[in-house]
Amino acid sequence: MSIVKFSGVGKHFERDNSDLHFAAKDLSLQIEKGELIAVVGKTGCGKSTMFNLLIGLIEPTVGTVEVLGKDPFKEFHALSGKLSVVFQNDRLLPWRTALENVAYGLELRKMPKKERLAIGLDWLKRLGLDMHAHQWPHALSGGMRQRVSIARAFATDPEILLCDEPFSALDELTGAKLRQEFRRLVKETHKTGVFVTHSIREAIEIGDRIMVFRAPGHVADEFNVKEALQELGEEGLKQKILHEMGNDGSPRELGAAEELYK
Ligand SMILES: Nc1ncnc2c1ncn2[C@@H]1O[C@H](COP(=O)(O)OP(=O)(O)O)[C@@H](O)[C@H]1O
Ligand SMILES: [Mg+2]
Numbered sequence: 001m002s003i004v005k006f007s008g009v010g011k012h013f014e015r016d017n018s019d020l021h022f023a024a025k026d027l028s029l030q031i032e033k034g035e036l037i038a039v040v041g042k043t044g045c046g047k048s049t050m051f052n053l054l055i056g057l058i059e060p061t062v063g064t065v066e067v068l069g070k071d072p073f074k075e076f077h078a079l080s081g082k083l084s085v086v087f088q089n090d091r092l093l094p095w096r097t098a099l100e101n102v103a104y105g106l107e108l109r110k111m112p113k114k115e116r117l118a119i120g121l122d123w124l125k126r127l128g129l130d131m132h133a134h135q136w137p138h139a140l141s142g143g144m145r146q147r148v149s150i151a152r153a154f155a156t157d158p159e160i161l162l163c164d165e166p167f168s169a170l171d172e173l174t175g176a177k178l179r180q181e182f183r184r185l186v187k188e189t190h191k192t193g194v195f196v197t198h199s200i201r202e203a204i205e206i207g208d209r210i211m212v213f214r215a216p217g218h219v220a221d222e223f224n225v226k227e228a229l230q231e232l233g234e235e236g237l238k239q240k241i242l243h244e245m246g247n248d249g250s251p252r253e254l255g256a257a258e259e260l261y262k
Pocket of ligand 2: 047048049164
């Protein structure tokens with residue numbers, strides 16, 4: 001059974017002039033347990049809409065979304081603790097230390113203090129941050145704060161880890177390092193991961209499988225990364241993804257392509 005299943009999903013918003021704007025249309029996809037999926041597409045193509053449908057923040061206008069056999073919007077609480085999210089903005093609580101932030105989800109689940117701090121510290125250690133456990137978020141660099149949010153996401157032992165452009169505000173080197181670590185941790189812990197990005201390179205580095213999104217939010221094509229790299233080589237795969245993203249080859253778009261390769 002698929003762990004995530006979208007069937008014929010549409011989501012539209014009404015604009016001021018009461019025109020319907022489709023953020024997702026005929027969106028169908030499936031994710032199996034243990035997969036690490038990269039979702040790539042241009043800005044505005046509907047990636048975050050898919051993400052928000054998956055975590056139950058918004059409801060589809062048509063079609064169905066199933067996550068671990070539940071409707072994430074209607075049965076939001078049934079999935080509590082089963083999904084963990086890393087956003088672009090780290091969303092740490094500024095009045096809690098790094099360790100208290102990591103242990104927060106466990107505190108909500110009423111885990112005794114000693115136990116939850118031990119688990120939190122272990123996750124900070126795995127991300128190389130144990131020396132900073134007692135610092136406040138404002139004293140940490142952007143990269144360190146994102147490490148804390150990754151530790152926090154893993155600490156509650158969820159089934160699925162989801163990231164929506166988590167490293168795009170970081171410098172390239174820091175982003176690349178965190179990407180590798182995120183991938184390593186998802187694999188080590190045998191979790192399922194969904195990683196949304198607008199960067200083709202990031203998608204290739206992180207995903208077992210890439211879903212290429214195109215506006216209005218639907219899957220234009222999919223690639224098994226290992227197979228596609230063997231068949232097309234890295235440059236070939238990048239070009240193919242770029243094409244599927246809906247690039248028309250105009251000079252302006254080719255300029256944008258450089259941005260997408262980063
Ligand atoms: N709450 C909303 N109200 C109106 N339009 C929205 C809303 N959320 C997203 N959209 C529109 O839906 C489209 C897809 O947005 P989004 O899913 O955020 O794209 P992405 O994450 O790929 O950049 C965009 O055109 C965006 O302007
Ligand atoms: Mg987005």
